[in-house]
Every structure is written in C-alpha cells, then in structure tokens.
Amino acid sequence: MPSWAYFQPFVVSGLALGGVYALSGVGLVVLYRATGVVYLAFGAVGAMGALIAWSLIKDTGVPGWVGWLVCVLFAGAVTLAYGMVFGPALAKRDPLIKAVATLGLTLVLFGVMDLLWTSGGGQSRAIALPTDNGGFVVGQLQVNWTQVIGLGAGIAITVVTGAFLRYTKLGTAMRAMANDRDITATLGVPVRRVEAAAWLGCGVLGGVAGLLLADLVALDATTLTFLVISSLAAALIARLRSIALTFVAAIAIGLIHDLLTPIQALSNYRDMTPFVLAAVALLVLSRRSVISLSREEA
Amino acid sequence: MRIYGRAPGIRATVALVAAIGMTAVAGCSSKSATPATSAPSAPSSSNAAAVSTSQCGTKPGVKATGTPIALGGIDTNQPGTSFTDIGNMANAYFACVNDNGGINGHPIKYYLATEQTQPAQVAADAKQLVQTDHVVGIIGNTSIIECSINHSYWESLGFFIIDSGIAPECYSTPNSAAVNMGPRYSSDGAVQYALAQHASKIVFDQSNVPGTGYIAAGPAALAANAHVPIVQLTENVPITDANSVAIKEVNDAGPNGAVVLNFTPPQALVILQAAQKLGLENRVKLWGCSTPCDTDFLSQALGPKWNNKLFVNAEMTPATTANTPTINLYKAILSQYGKSVSGGVGSFSEFGFAEAEIVVHALESVQGPYTVASVNAAIKAVQGYNTGMLCQVWSYGSYPMHIPNNEDYTVTPNNGKMVVAQGCTQISSVDPQIAAYRKVAGVAQSAP
Numbered sequence: 001m002p003s004w005a006y007f008q009p010f011v012v013s014g015l016a017l018g019g020v021y022a023l024s025g026v027g028l029v030v031l032y033r034a035t036g037v038v039y040l041a042f043g044a045v046g047a048m049g050a051l052i053a054w055s056l057i058k059d060t061g062v063p064g065w066v067g068w069l070v071c072v073l074f075a076g077a078v079t080l081a082y083g084m085v086f087g088p089a090l091a092k093r094d095p096l097i098k099a100v101a102t103l104g105l106t107l108v109l110f111g112v113m114d115l116l117w118t119s120g121g122g123q124s125r126a127i128a129l130p131t132d133n134g135g136f137v138v139g140q141l142q143v144n145w146t147q148v149i150g151l152g153a154g155i156a157i158t159v160v161t162g163a164f165l166r167y168t169k170l171g172t173a174m175r176a177m178a179n180d181r182d183i184t185a186t187l188g189v190p191v192r193r194v195e196a197a198a199w200l201g202c203g204v205l206g207g208v209a210g211l212l213l214a215d216l217v218a219l220d221a222t223t224l225t226f227l228v229i230s231s232l233a234a235a236l237i238a239r240l241r242s243i244a245l246t247f248v249a250a251i252a253i254g255l256i257h258d259l260l261t262p263i264q265a266l267s268n269y270r271d272m273t274p275f276v277l278a279a280v281a282l283l284v285l286s287r288r289s290v291i292s293l294s295r296e297e298a
Numbered sequence: 299m300r301i302y303g304r305a306p307g308i309r310a311t312v313a314l315v316a317a318i319g320m321t322a323v324a325g326c327s328s329k330s331a332t333p334a335t336s337a338p339s340a341p342s343s344s345n346a347a348a349v350s351t352s353q354c355g356t357k358p359g360v361k362a363t364g365t366p367i368a369l370g371g372i373d374t375n376q377p378g379t380s381f382t383d384i385g386n387m388a389n390a391y392f393a394c395v396n397d398n399g400g401i402n403g404h405p406i407k408y409y410l411a412t413e414q415t416q417p418a419q420v421a422a423d424a425k426q427l428v429q430t431d432h433v434v435g436i437i438g439n440t441s442i443i444e445c446s447i448n449h450s451y452w453e454s455l456g457f458f459i460i461d462s463g464i465a466p467e468c469y470s471t472p473n474s475a476a477v478n479m480g481p482r483y484s485s486d487g488a489v490q491y492a493l494a495q496h497a498s499k500i501v502f503d504q505s506n507v508p509g510t511g512y513i514a515a516g517p518a519a520l521a522a523n524a525h526v527p528i529v530q531l532t533e534n535v536p537i538t539d540a541n542s543v544a545i546k547e548v549n550d551a552g553p554n555g556a557v558v559l560n561f562t563p564p565q566a567l568v569i570l571q572a573a574q575k576l577g578l579e580n581r582v583k584l585w586g587c588s589t590p591c592d593t594d595f596l597s598q599a600l601g602p603k604w605n606n607k608l609f610v611n612a613e614m615t616p617a618t619t620a621n622t623p624t625i626n627l628y629k630a631i632l633s634q635y636g637k638s639v640s641g642g643v644g645s646f647s648e649f650g651f652a653e654a655e656i657v658v659h660a661l662e663s664v665q666g667p668y669t670v671a672s673v674n675a676a677i678k679a680v681q682g683y684n685t686g687m688l689c690q691v692w693s694y695g696s697y698p699m700h701i702p703n704n705e706d707y708t709v710t711p712n713n714g715k716m717v718v719a720q721g722c723t724q725i726s727s728v729d730p731q732i733a734a735y736r737k738v739a740g741v742a743q744s745a746p
Contacts, residue, residue: 006549013541013576118640126567126599132575141545142577216541218568223536261542262549264531268506271534 009141010258018254019151020212024231025238025246026157027205030165032240033178034198035087038099043228044109045075045203046210047221051117053211054127054219064130072207078109079203080196087195091181106225113221125219132215150212157205158247165243170197230254233274237281253277349623349630354391355398356662362400366407367661367668370427371438371461372420372448375412379505379535379562381440383641384462385410387650388438390635391658401661404668409433413441415507420447428455434673437657438650440464442507445474456670458678458694460656462649466512469731475700477652477685477692478645479613479725481509481588482516483704483732485560486725487611488586489517491708492556493524495609497583499555501547505565506532513560516729523728535565540572548573551582558586563641566591567599570608579603589613589706593644597711604711609719612707614648614687618715624686652687659683682743689722690742701735702742 024042031039052074053067082105090098117125131145165171173194176184185191209231213224230253238245253274260270352358371388373381389408396405409431411423420443427433436452439445439461445468452459453473463469463476469483479487481504489500502517504510514530521528529550533543547557547569559566566587573579584607591610600608617625628651632639639647660676661668682691689705708720722744727733 009545009549009576010542013539013545016541017539125564126571128571137577142575144575146575147541217538218536218540218564220536220564220568223538227538258539258542261539262546267546268532268534271538 005139006262007259008139010261011255012138012141012143012147014255014258015251016147016150016216016254017258018251019154020209020216021227021231021234021254022154022247022250023150023157023205023212024209024228025234025250026154026161026243027202027209028228028231028235029238029240029243029246030161030174031198031202032235034174035083035091035177035195036095036098036181037083037087037090037102038095038232038235038240039079039202039206040099040102040228040232041079041082041105041109042202042206042231043210043225044106044113044221045078046071046206046208046213047224048078048109048113048210049074049207050127050210050214050219050224051113051125051221054125054214055117057127068129068211071211072204075207075210076200076203078105079206080200083199084192084196087199088192110221110225113225117221127211127214127219129211129215146212146215150216153208153212154247154250158243161243170194174198230257230274233278236278239285249277249281349626351394351627351630351634352398353623353627354394354631354658355396355400357399359397360399362396362403362405364400364402364404367401367404367435367673368407368409368431368433369435369437369657370409370411370431370433371436372411372413372423372427372441372444373438374415374441374444376414379415379442379507381462381646382410382412383639383644383646384440384650384653385438386638386640387632387636387647388654389650390631390639391651391654393635394631395654395658401658401664401668406658406661408438410438413444415442417443417447420444421451424448424451434668434670435657435661435677437461437653440646440649442509445471446508449474456674458674460653460677460694462646462653465509469701469735470699472696472698472700475694475702477614477656477688477703478589478649479611479701479703479706481560482513483701483725483729484588484611484613484706485513485558486516486520486729486732487613487706487708487723488558488560488588488609489520489528489556490723490726491609491611491720492558492584492586493520493526495556495584497554497556498526499550499552500526500528501531501551501555501557502528502560503531503533503543503547503557503569504560505535505562507535516731517558519729520726523726533561533565535561537565537568540568541576544569544573544576544578548578548581553581554583556584556586557582558588559591560588561590563590563593563596563644567596570596570600570604574600574603579607584609587611589645592616592709592716593641593646594618594715595642595644597716598714600711602711602713605713606710606719608711610709610716612645612709612716612718613703614645614652614706615689616707616709616716616718617643617648619717622686628687648687652685652692655685655687656680656683656692684745686745688745691745693739693742695739697735697738699731699735699738701732702739704732704735705742705744 049071053071057067135144173189234250237249257273260266371385373385375382392406413420437460445465449467449471459474462478463480468474587610592612664676680694705724709716710719
C-alpha cells in the first residue's frame, strides 16, 4: 500500500474533479425539484457548447472569452428551449418518462457532435483556459487556478443556490413548486416563468461545467456527455433533494475515484465509483426510507 | 438546504440508473458497414501542391471504367478508439488510381466495414465483405480484435491480408502481414529508446483493451534484458481522470525514469496535457510514446515544453519533414482525395497509403481475371517492395508469422512539428517474437 504522501496529489486532483461534479449535481437537483425532470442531457449540452467554443476560437480566431460565453449561452439556450417546448407536455408525466425524454435530446446532440466533430482517426482537440497557467504548489504538485475554480465553483454554487432558494421570491416559488405545482399555480405563482428560470439556470451550469470539464478532463463528446453519470450519482445519493448532500457526495465521488488510481488492484475499477456509491446509498436508504411523497403521488 | 416535495421512489431511481446505463451503451452503438466513398477535397499540404496525383496510376488522367475489383477492410471505430483513417486513406489512394487508369482499366471498389470490438460483429463484417460484397482481397484492416477473430476464416478461404496490426494474430499467423509494427513492437521501440537514454525505470501505460498482456511482454523483455525495473499499467478509455493518471505515472517512474504511453492520439494527448498543467513534464527523465502519437497536431497541441522531452516511435517515414517523391505523393493524394481522413498527415494515414500502394503493386502483376485466388497469390508473392514509407523493403512470403516492418525512427515534437530524433533503428531481437521472425524470414534490406 502506498504511503499517505503518495496519495496527497490524488486528493488535489480528486477535489477539483469532485468540485465540478458538485457544480453539475446541484444544477440537476435544483431543476429536478422545480420541474420533476432528471436532466440527462446536462453533459451533452455542456459538451456541445465546449466544442462550439473550441471551433470558434480555433477557426474564426475570436477571443477566448467570446467562445466561453457562447458555450455557456448555448447550453443555457438549448436547455431553456427544451424546457419550454417539452416541459409543459411532460409536466404531469412520471419522472422516469420525463428523464427518458431528455435522453432523446442527449442522443440528438450526441449525433450532431459525432457528425460535426468526428472522433475518427487521430483527431484530437483541447481547450485551454488562461487559468491553467497560474497557480501554486502543494507538496510537489502544481495546482492551477482552473482546478481551484472547479472546486470553488462547486462550493459557491452550492452556497449561492442554497441562499437563493431560501431567501429570494423566485427561490421560494421553486420550493413551493417542488411541493405542489398545481396549488402553487393557484396561488398566483407564474409557474412557467419559474420553470423557465430553473431550466435556464440548469443549462447555464451545464455550460460552465462543460467548459471546466473540457479543460480538466478532455474535450471529447463521449467523455463529457457521459460524465453526467458521476454528477447524477451524487444527486441520487442526495435523493435528488439536498443540495448540500449532493455537494458532499460529488466531492466523495471525485476523491474516492482519484484515490483509487494508485492502488494497482483497484485502479481499473475506479470508474465504477459513482455507480457503486449510488447503489450502496440507495440500498441503505431503501432499508430505512421514509419517503415523502407529493400529494399527486400519495 | 433541503427542498421538500416530490421524492423519487426507489424503483424509479433504480430505473433511472438503468436508463443511464442504456444511454451509455447507446453511445457505443454499432455503425453499419458501407462502401467507402472518396471525396474531392481535403486538408491542404504545402508539399502536395507541387506534386501531381496522376503519378499514382499507369494512365494519367484516364478514368478506369472496367469491371470493378472489389477490396474490403475492417476498422475499429468506437468512442476513444478509431482507426478509420487507415481505411479511408487506402480508399483515397484507390480513388486516385481509379482516376488515373485503374488496374489495367479496372477501378478498385473499396468496402470499409467498422466495428466496436464485438466479436460477433467482427466476424459478421468479414462474412459480409466476402459473401455480400464479393471482395477478392482484404487490405486496410485495423482493429483491436479482428485478427484474433477472423484469422482462421481468412486462412480457410485463402485470403492473404495486408493490414495495420494490433492483435497478436496480426503478426503470428501465416495469412496476415502488416505494414506497421503494431503496438507491441512500436512500444518496444519507444522503450528501447528510453533505455538507450539510460532511464533508470520504465513506466509503461496502455489502454485497457484486449491484448494488453501480449503488448506488455515486449517492453518487459527489453527492460529485463537491460536490468531496468518496469511498471506495467493499464487505463480504461476514454480516460476521464487524466490528472490522476499522469500523477500516478510520474510518481511511479521517479526523476530518472521514463513514462512510455501506448494510446491513441486523443488519449495520449489528454494524459500529456494533464501532465503539463500539473507541471509534471520535467519530473521524469523523458516521456515516450508508441507510433499513434506521431502526428503534428499532437505536437501543436502540446506546445514547446515537450520539445526533446517526448520521444515517439515512428514506424513510417516522418511525413512532415521528409521531402521524398513518395511522401509528396502521399500528401498530394491526402489533399485531393482524403477529405474523410480526419487526422490528416500522420502515421495512421501513412499506413493506409502504404497498404494501398502494396496491393496496387500486387494487382498490377495479376494475369487474367481478378479472383480471390489470383489476387491473393499476387499479394503473397510480394517480395522486397520499396514502399517509400518504411525503413526496410516490405515482403509477404510464406512464413508462419509476419513482422515485415521491424526497423523504425524516433521523432520528437519541435515547435508544432514532429522531427527525427533518431534515424532508422532495428527493434531489438531481445523481444522473442522479433527473434523468431528474423529466424524464419531473415533481416530485410534497408530501403534504398
């Protein structure tokens, strides 16, 4: 077994990765609570936004910040459009049907990415943020600002979202909708507008996460599209309810995943981390579950 | 912050997990085998402009209109691993030949099937090419498992395959001969270079795909012969945590050690960029890589920090800097016909070019009708052919095994281009497979 010092660099990389998973997971939870939709296209919109940014920067020579902005706006716009077009029709359907509907969007975006940014041959792409160049040293490891931003954004989004839901009118409306959409509407809350805000916010987070993951992990449609699994596992551990627990679960997934890397016997199984943690959490929760159901489901 | 309200039932949640799993599988879904088509334009190349592609055929400017000669190939194409550039480049060469006289007036029709490392699919691809497309020759195969699955089938039908080998059977069976050295011997070359630079330890990391044990045996033999410790690692691809992979490699290698990678270019790039961002590139004596890293875009993406730090085994003549007639023709064909060759100039497309070149040479020697028997007899009879792409002349021959390319270059990034760091060097016979091949086939002559 390697020494603790040997593991230290993996703590740093795991925290950075977990931070971005947290960023994504919080977005998923907030959207789910407001609309009842588990948004499986979260990774795909971020991936496509990042690829568009890469093409813009590389092919048209626009400044980097324009590309990044386009990435975030694209993810926000696509998510908002999906929510506005399909959200009302799916509003009263089962959560599983709503989730599977977002698979359609995932596969459409995945197909478009495969067509426009083929992964054939030796083709490879990379996106670099200016924050990659600065940083500080921990032990013998260079920690760049992008990694710090990854973790910081996860914490910030968790705190800000928590405060937003607790202290703002829109946040209160979202919490009310989570309890009962119909009664909330009867009380005069503009349900469509609140849902739109949730869709847009989720999409924007998808764009930010896509950009950060494109830098921290890889600018690859497949990789980024399916990285949502780790974020979703964190959200599932939190029962799609608690954003604080989602954050903790996401950090745990990132940390455990990376800490398994140097352990030869387990290294090749570390990609199972989100599945195993989610499965264990679901089993434990199901043994002592007191599930609060909405009035619609009760 | 807790938000009360709808909570998903356990069953619904489990179903969601299953749905996600299905999505992941859908992402890896198969693609159908279709006739490959050539395209009129593609990436530009500076040397290409000065060379006429009409040199590829015997009747410049005359389109071949006779009965097509059907050839086929099978390439892996899946997330994280795609070798279609090889088949697509072969097809580009055939398109050029077809525009310039064809084979005695016959155009070549090339069918490229793709697969996703599923044995049944790989076997079905072969049967489709033979029974539906009626191909008379197989070239351009580049697949993780194709040789393992289909070599007996090809042997039973009398096909002699020209491929870019990966699996052990591409090199150890009588009916398969590759233009490349494949991951094992290319990794041998990269490790051999690291050992020659007196690396005190080798960390050899590769994709976790079928055949890793076979590949690892070569570098292990070389390291053992040099009394240098070697750590063997494998990674699941696509890599989703390149930072931790890079940290692990560097920690294991130590300051005087070498990290040698055997991945496709996108995956290698992900690791190398992670190492750069973490400031790890100088924490080992040198980095090495097998042939797939030999592409200019990798050099461009990495930047100057890797100049003379990363050393890549190059099984083919370095295309960027070489100015030979063959390399210039290759670039011209790539430019004019190779739109679907997404990686552009690089080892993969050079493999496709060389394979097409050899099979055209063989087809031109066929007397009478182009049948499975006549075409494959001609392929098997190729001896001492100078492809212009290899360190040695290339031969097929009647041997129980084939490693006809066993001498190569080492290149290193230099401000966006791969330049030669070491000229043609024989892969050591310390690898028992190389020794076995040289015992039956001898040492090939150097290319003129």
